[in-house]
Amino acid sequence: MTAVEPRFDAVVHAPPRLQICGLLAVVDTMEFAAVRDAVSVSDSVLSKHVKQLEEAGYVQVRKSTIASRQRTSLALTKAGRAAFGAHVAELRRIAGL
Amino acid sequence: MTAVEPRFDAVVHAPPRLQICGLLAVVDTMEFAAVRDAVSVSDSVLSKHVKQLEEAGYVQVRKSTIASRQRTSLALTKAGRAAFGAHVAELRRIAGL
DNA sequence: GCCACTCTTTCCATCATGGAAAGCAGAGGG
DNA sequence: CCCTCTGCTTTCCATGATGGAAAGAGTGGC
Numbered sequence: 001m002t003a004v005e006p007r008f009d010a011v012v013h014a015p016p017r018l019q020i021c022g023l024l025a026v027v028d029t030m031e032f033a034a035v036r037d038a039v040s041v042s043d044s045v046l047s048k049h050v051k052q053l054e055e056a057g058y059v060q061v062r063k064s065t066i067a068s069r070q071r072t073s074l075a076l077t078k079a080g081r082a083a084f085g086a087h088v089a090e091l092r093r094i095a096g097l
Numbered sequence: 098m099t100a101v102e103p104r105f106d107a108v109v110h111a112p113p114r115l116q117i118c119g120l121l122a123v124v125d126t127m128e129f130a131a132v133r134d135a136v137s138v139s140d141s142v143l144s145k146h147v148k149q150l151e152e153a154g155y156v157q158v159r160k161s162t163i164a165s166r167q168r169t170s171l172a173l174t175k176a177g178r179a180a181f182g183a184h185v186a187e188l189r190r191i192a193g194l
Numbered sequence: 195g196c197c198a199c200t201c202t203t204t205c206c207a208t209c210a211t212g213g214a215a216a217g218c219a220g221a222g223g224g
Numbered sequence: 225c226c227c228t229c230t231g232c233t234t235t236c237c238a239t240g241a242t243g244g245a246a247a248g249a250g251t252g253g254c
Binding site: 195196197198199200201202203204205206207208209210211212213214215216217218219220221222223224 | 225226227228229230231232233234235236237238239240241242243244245246247248249250251252253254
């Protein structure tokens with residue numbers, strides 16, 4: 001009775017993306033700038049990683065204009081949450097926990 | 098009071114090497130062929146990854162001739178065990194556990 | 195000397211990744 | 225209406241990682 005089926009996911013495994021997913025798994029929604037700062041990467045790099053996560057169907061990108069400021073918020077999709085959970089389960093399996 | 102200081106380690110993080118370390122962390126010593134089969138990689142690929150782990154000082158390679166057969170056994174060094182533990186701690190931190 | 199068994203190393207092509215810089219769209223100021 | 229600023233996005237480019245195939249090397253057996 002495994003809670004989640006362990007499954008290695010290369011898209012999630014890459015360091016920057018693993019961090020991004022880890023953050024989003026906890027907060028549900030986070031702004032682009034906040035993630036960029038938390039992960040310590042440049043705008044371009046974050047943008048590219050987010051794009052990969054988005055194309056994998058793991059992250060949803062919502063753009064809105066609030067107080068005349070552009071704001072991009074990120075959130076894990078249901079699939080993203082599942083993939084992250086499965087990947088973490090796999091890491092746990094590998095780590096022997 | 099952290100048991101182990103979380104520390105991301107790129108050498109350990111790469112999928113094949115993470116598996117190798119995970120195996121060795123549990124069994125202490127394992128033969129080349131057994132690791133190769135467990136990780137499902139070719140001889141050349143395993144050899145190259147082991148070499149990287151060895152150069153990082155994480156794995157000790159011992160060659161012996163037993164029953165007229167060459168046998169290479171692998172084991173984590175103390176540093177390897179520490180690096181693996183620290184990396185796993187970091188993964189746990191990222192995963193929010 | 196020749197062969198088999200076990201890794202090792204070389205060669206090669208591909209892919210991932212990051213940094214810098216140019217590009218773009220929307221909002222506000224002049 | 226043009227210019228600028230903000231906030232990402234995309235392009236360009238160089239580097240490093242990685243895997244597969246094949247050749248190579250060391251050791252013992254025949």
